Amino acid sequence: MENTSHIELRDVSHTFDTDSGPLHVLDKLSLKIEKGSFVAVVGPSGCGKSTLTRLVSGLMIPQEGEVWLGGNIVKSPRSTVGMAFQNPVLLEWRTILDNVLLPLEIVKTSLNQKQREDRARELLALVGLEGFEDKRPSELSGGMRQRASLCRSLVHRPEVLILDEPFGALDAFTREDLWQIMHELRREEEFTCLLITHDLRESVFLADQVIVLSARPARTQYVLDVKLGDNRTLEDLYTKKSVDMLADLRHQIQVAQGRASDEVAA
Numbered sequence: 522m523e524n525t526s527h528i529e530l531r532d533v534s535h536t537f538d539t540d541s542g543p544l545h546v547l548d549k550l551s552l553k554i555e556k557g558s559f560v561a562v563v564g565p566s567g568c569g570k571s572t573l574t575r576l577v578s579g580l581m582i583p584q585e586g587e588v589w590l591g592g593n594i595v596k597s598p599r600s601t602v603g604m605a606f607q608n609p610v611l612l613e614w615r616t617i618l619d620n621v622l623l624p625l626e627i628v629k630t631s632l633n634q635k636q637r638e639d640r641a642r643e644l645l646a647l648v649g650l651e652g653f654e655d656k657r658p659s660e661l662s663g664g665m666r667q668r669a670s671l672c673r674s675l676v677h678r679p680e681v682l683i684l685d686e687p688f689g690a691l692d693a694f695t696r697e698d699l700w701q702i703m704h705e706l707r708r709e710e711e712f713t714c715l716l717i718t719h720d721l722r723e724s725v726f727l728a729d730q731v732i733v734l735s736a737r738p739a740r741t742q743y744v745l746d747v748k749l750g751d752n753r754t755l756e757d758l759y760t761k762k763s764v765d766m767l768a769d770l771r772h773q774i775q776v777a778q779g780r781a782s783d784e785v786a787a
């Protein structure tokens with residue numbers, strides 16, 4: 522069947538077996554993400570957002586429905602996916618450069634050692650870590666470690682970048698720095714991005730589209746097209762357009778949490 526989306530979930534349902542019985546997490550979840558777009562997923566705590574990232578990356582296979590990536594059904598972990606999480610999990614016994622190089626030791630590549638290092642150094646320079654290549658992770662701040670983690674997730678030029686709350690543990694100012702670095706990375710690198718976040722401002726600043734999931738079992742409840750330009754700045758978050766979008770999203774989250782009616786516009 523023809524498939525024009527880069528990432529697509531078709532009627533995906535999943536139930537975990539837990540000590541207290543079956544836990545129905547996703548219920549006929551369907552969504553489409555176009556190639557090169559940046560989509561943020563928000564929703565109530567525990568609704569199944571991380572489960573969604575595991576399905577897209579092939580770390581898990583759904584019990585029902587299909588996950589498509591680049592025109593193929595996902596049946597196993599995919600090397601064309603890069604991932605970054607809230608905890609950067611850098612290896613302390615490796616330098617920052619060697620941490621960034623790690624995926625190129627695992628994924629098949631035609632690059633020789635010099636080309637690999639050039640690629641890693643290019644990314645580190647892009648995120649402002651030039652001069653820190655030989656440091657150990659513990660010598661860097663939390664924000665710098667997360668920047669290195671982003672480089673590691675992109676070093677093998679994945680087609681899809683999955684970010685699961687990567688900025689959630691950072692202070693507000695560092696988080697905003699990282700948001701701007703994400704825009705810089707997007708200008709320089711080619712990838713389709715799926716971001717999981719609890720931060721509505723982050724979703725509006727970074728994404729082309731924000732998908733609101735319902736409470737568990739999650740379904741797509743609402744989709745917001747973010748009508749800000751590609752060259753958006755932090756100041757744009759304080760314009761009426763952004764404030765209205767944020768109010769809309771906040772209302773949808775309240776609906777998902779059962780704290781508001783979906784008949785009332787925010």
Ligand SMILES: Nc1ncnc2c1ncn2[C@@H]1O[C@H](COP(=O)(O)OP(=O)(O)OP(=O)(O)O)[C@@H](O)[C@H]1O
Pocket residue numbers: 537538539544546565566567568569570571572573
């Ligand atoms: N392997 C598993 N086995 C059993 N239960 C699981 C498993 N993985 C996740 N869960 C449960 O499924 C539910 C959804 O988990 P998931 O991590 O996808 O939610 P989330 O929306 O990312 O949560 P949060 O917003 O808190 O980060 C949670 O109740 C979680 O405890």
